[in-house]
Amino acid sequence: MAEVSMVVNGRTVTRTVEDRTLLVEFLREGLGLTGTHVGCDTSQCGACVVHVDGKAVKSCTMLAAQASGSDVTTIEGLASGGELHPVQAAFKEHHGLQCGFCTPGMIMAAVDMIARHGGGALDEATIRAELEGNICRCTGYHNIVKAIAAASETMAGMKTAAE
Amino acid sequence: MKAAAAGYIRANDLPHAISLLEQSRGEARILAGGQSLIASLNLRLAGETALIDINGVAELSGIELVGEQLRIGALTRHRELASSDLVARHVPAIAQAAPLIAHAAIRNRGTIGGSLAYADPAAELPACMLALDAQIVVRGPAGERRVRAGDFFVDLFTTDLAEDEMIVAVEVPVAVAGERQATMELARRSGDYALAGIVLVDRPSGVRAAFFGVGPTPILATGAMAAIDRGASPDEAAALLEGDLQPLDDVHAPAAVRLHLARVLLRRALAATRS
Numbered sequence: 001m002a003e004v005s006m007v008v009n010g011r012t013v014t015r016t017v018e019d020r021t022l023l024v025e026f027l028r029e030g031l032g033l034t035g036t037h038v039g040c041d042t043s044q045c046g047a048c049v050v051h052v053d054g055k056a057v058k059s060c061t062m063l064a065a066q067a068s069g070s071d072v073t074t075i076e077g078l079a080s081g082g083e084l085h086p087v088q089a090a091f092k093e094h095h096g097l098q099c100g101f102c103t104p105g106m107i108m109a110a111v112d113m114i115a116r117h118g119g120g121a122l123d124e125a126t127i128r129a130e131l132e133g134n135i136c137r138c139t140g141y142h143n144i145v146k147a148i149a150a151a152s153e154t155m156a157g158m159k160t161a162a163e
Numbered sequence: 164m165k166a167a168a169a170g171y172i173r174a175n176d177l178p179h180a181i182s183l184l185e186q187s188r189g190e191a192r193i194l195a196g197g198q199s200l201i202a203s204l205n206l207r208l209a210g211e212t213a214l215i216d217i218n219g220v221a222e223l224s225g226i227e228l229v230g231e232q233l234r235i236g237a238l239t240r241h242r243e244l245a246s247s248d249l250v251a252r253h254v255p256a257i258a259q260a261a262p263l264i265a266h267a268a269i270r271n272r273g274t275i276g277g278s279l280a281y282a283d284p285a286a287e288l289p290a291c292m293l294a295l296d297a298q299i300v301v302r303g304p305a306g307e308r309r310v311r312a313g314d315f316f317v318d319l320f321t322t323d324l325a326e327d328e329m330i331v332a333v334e335v336p337v338a339v340a341g342e343r344q345a346t347m348e349l350a351r352r353s354g355d356y357a358l359a360g361i362v363l364v365d366r367p368s369g370v371r372a373a374f375f376g377v378g379p380t381p382i383l384a385t386g387a388m389a390a391i392d393r394g395a396s397p398d399e400a401a402a403l404l405e406g407d408l409q410p411l412d413d414v415h416a417p418a419a420v421r422l423h424l425a426r427v428l429l430r431r432a433l434a435a436t437r438s
Binding site: 002019020022041042043046049055056057058060061062063065066109112113116129130132133134 | 169170171173194197198201202204205206214216218242265266267268269271272352353354
């Protein structure tokens with residue numbers, strides 16, 4: 001057993017877990033944060049993407065014990081004060097989902113993608129290439145791509161306004 | 164499925180990691196990025212094993228120029244390889260290979276040491292090491308030794324590492340004036356393991372072409388290389404690959420398809436380095 005302590009969505013949590021507990025199991029079963037989904041548990045589908053110390057990772061391929069001491073953000077931690085994150089708002093506006101299973105991972109990957117490219121507006125080719133690690137079996141990706149493009153424009157505008 | 168890990172311990176520093184490895188007598192495995200290891204524990208492809216987490220071992224990180232070599236720490240993430248100016252300038256084959264590895268979220272975790280120790284025959288970085296004639300720096304209880312990439316990859320998922328040794332770094336010769344490098348692959352889907360891939364290092368003194376996905380280890384195409392150095396055309400060199408490579412039939416592609424793709428890649432890579 002391992003004692004793990006980490007900050008999840010701004011809150012410090014400490015638990016004793018089995019050594020083999022995956023980060024995604026810890027989030028879902030330990031903390032009840034079921035927004036992070038498990039599709040394949042072999043790092044192919046991207047449904048379990050969360051941010052660890054600001055970087056997107058597949059939480060099915062990392063042990064909870066490895067994340068001890070880290071700062072973790074899940075889909076539940078993106079909105080602030082009842083206001084959706086711009087990427088969440090864009091997925092809603094552009095209907096970037098059907099069944100919604102892949103959506104948390106898509107959104108967490110999209111936030112990481114926009115940040116990694118410097119916060120500027122992203123073109124369609126970049127978004128499609130970057131989405132290689134997130135599988136959606138409903139939408140054909142088209143509205144997901146539109147939502148991420150729109151969110152990246154909104155966020156580029158916010159960044160410019162802030163400077 | 165629940166992962167089959169039987170124990171987890173964080174190494175504080177390199178001597179601690181080596182000592183844990185030695186004490187485990189082959190029962191423990193080094194956990195770096197975990198992007199293949201944890202997935203295989205989830206799939207129960209890897210048996211019950213204790214894990215020695217080296218992610219906190221600071222001396223395993225970092226990229227630095229040491230004389231005519233670029234020394235890359237074993238814990239260097241694929242994302243860092245893709246964005247490093249030193250890598251782009253001195254070993255462009257690695258800079259080109261890094262974005263081809265899996266997906267962004269995996270590149271954020273996966274490490275060069277992990278990729279080399281795992282030795283997947285379709286992986287990009289082992290072929291980079293072979294084409295670049297890099298040395299793998301490994302350490303065990305008896306100390307440190309250097310293994311040339313050509314001697315390191317022994318067979319399918321099998322390396323020259325002893326059970327009490329771990330990779331600490333790689334040392335890669337930097338590109339000389341006039342040298343061109345190209346890494347290319349063909350996969351069914353973006354982010355998949357390649358059906359075939361090439362790392363071409365085109366030095367004024369001679370060419371080295373390492374292929375991946377076409378045999379049990381990365382393979383140096385010595386016949387084609389010698390022909391290119393003698394002035395053979397890309398088509399003539401590509402025709403010799405049948406004698407150089409050992410593609411296997413598998414569920415993803417028949418051997419003949421992989422050989423064909425290797426020929427296509429050799430022509431494309433030569434076009435890129437000699438354009």
